[in-house]
Amino acid sequence: MARVNDHYLQLPGNYLFSAIGKKVSAYSAVHPDKRIIRLGIGDVTQPLAPAIIEALHRGVEEMGRAETFRGYAPDLGYEFLREAIVEGDYEPFHCQIDADEIFISDGAKCDSGNIQEIFSADNKIAVCDPVYPVYVDSNVMAGRAGVYDAEKGIWSNILYMPCTEYNDFVPELPRKTPDLIYLCFPNNPTGAAITREQLQEWVDFANRTGAVILYDAAYEAYISEGDVPHSIYECPGARTCAIELRSFSKNAGFTGLRLGFTVVPKELKCNGTALHSLWARRHGTKYNGAPYIVQRAGEAVYSQAGRAQLKEQIDFYKKNAAYILQGLGEAGYTVFGGVHSPYVWLKTPRGMSSWDFFDCLLENANVVGTPGSGFGPSGEGYFRLTAFGSYENTVEAVDRMKKLGI
Ligand SMILES: Cc1ncc(COP(=O)(O)O)c(C=O)c1O
Numbered sequence: 001m002a003r004v005n006d007h008y009l010q011l012p013g014n015y016l017f018s019a020i021g022k023k024v025s026a027y028s029a030v031h032p033d034k035r036i037i038r039l040g041i042g043d044v045t046q047p048l049a050p051a052i053i054e055a056l057h058r059g060v061e062e063m064g065r066a067e068t069f070r071g072y073a074p075d076l077g078y079e080f081l082r083e084a085i086v087e088g089d090y091e092p093f094h095c096q097i098d099a100d101e102i103f104i105s106d107g108a109k110c111d112s113g114n115i116q117e118i119f120s121a122d123n124k125i126a127v128c129d130p131v132y133p134v135y136v137d138s139n140v141m142a143g144r145a146g147v148y149d150a151e152k153g154i155w156s157n158i159l160y161m162p163c164t165e166y167n168d169f170v171p172e173l174p175r176k177t178p179d180l181i182y183l184c185f186p187n188n189p190t191g192a193a194i195t196r197e198q199l200q201e202w203v204d205f206a207n208r209t210g211a212v213i214l215y216d217a218a219y220e221a222y223i224s225e226g227d228v229p230h231s232i233y234e235c236p237g238a239r240t241c242a243i244e245l246r247s248f249s250k251n252a253g254f255t256g257l258r259l260g261f262t263v264v265p266k267e268l269k270c271n272g273t274a275l276h277s278l279w280a281r282r283h284g285t286k287y288n289g290a291p292y293i294v295q296r297a298g299e300a301v302y303s304q305a306g307r308a309q310l311k312e313q314i315d316f317y318k319k320n321a322a323y324i325l326q327g328l329g330e331a332g333y334t335v336f337g338g339v340h341s342p343y344v345w346l347k348t349p350r351g352m353s354s355w356d357f358f359d360c361l362l363e364n365a366n367v368v369g370t371p372g373s374g375f376g377p378s379g380e381g382y383f384r385l386t387a388f389g390s391y392e393n394t395v396e397a398v399d400r401m402k403k404l405g406i
Helices: 006-010 016-030 050-063 079-093 108-118 133-141 196-209 275-286 292-301 304-330 354-365 391-404
Strands: 102-105 125-129 159-162 180-184 212-216 242-247 260-263 335-337 343-347 382-386
Touching: 006 133, 016 354, 050 292, 050 304, 079 102, 079 292, 102 108, 102 275, 108 133, 108 212, 108 242, 108 260, 108 275, 125 133, 180 196, 196 212, 292 304, 304 335, 304 343, 304 391, 354 382, 354 391
Parallel strands: 125 159, 125 180, 180 212, 212 242
Antiparallel strands: 102 260, 242 260, 335 343, 343 382
């Protein structure tokens, strides 16, 4: 008799965004006249840049001609894209990454969920708290998380590293030694960035203890300036302890097109086994590659025109973030993030819980954000707003929140 994977049954309640969706639908059903502004889910709104659209068209034409038609992509992804990534994302920052250390995929969500498969089931994972939920849930599904404490909102086998205003939302090195460490900078949900020096401490820690860092740099494009690393491979020693995950979603608007990649340096080994060959095996067995036309679109992200157009797009979202940060700050909110990130993380006023503030904002300002507690226990008392809306909606949402009076 077939049996289900019991670990799935341990997953608590609803996925955060479906819970939000239900609340918003229920409110809209009773108040159909209210115009709700959504600054909750981290999805982009700007259309694809012209250079990307042109590349897609060219790709489609090629697929329609026998002499240029392409079938299955190479296992790692097309070389033209992997070379463009090396030149565009790594060489400028003096990171020593070879094209054949890059695995093209259909996005960082899948990669961040799948990467745990190549590690032993008894590995101990450490996550920032609050955290992008995929890291935790995928480890629950794999049976690595232990038992859920519903009251505290934590799993017994997961090491939670609190990120609060007291440590500038950058975790301290843990006292217990984890095997796998998930880090995400610039961070979702807090919008915090990590300095080169701080990241170097993590790299040194991982090399010292034999841990592997899974570094999610999905928001790298939002880094403004200063001493903030764009890649973990800017830190000496990272090639022997870190895997990096990247996405085309937030830098180029590919949330609906789907493209990402994972970097696994060849020197990175666990018990003498190269993780590169394990991930290559996993990738080759379970994945048949991102579409050719999408990989061509990804290549266009690095073209001269593509870069210029995408810079404008990122600047557009950053302007929204700056507006939220400044407007809410002036209104008396305590606000964080929003500088190297499209996310503003704010402290709920008057000690309200994250969900109470969600309800208050939905009902009194018709603005939707994301309750911080949905990202982990240390997110309680915080709230996330995204800069991915239109400028007009962003301005109106901030004005409505100002009028609320906190
Ligand atoms: C930290 C982080 N990683 C990965 C992703 C997903 O990226 P992709 O669209 O490439 O799957 C997101 C999306 O919101 C994210 O916030």
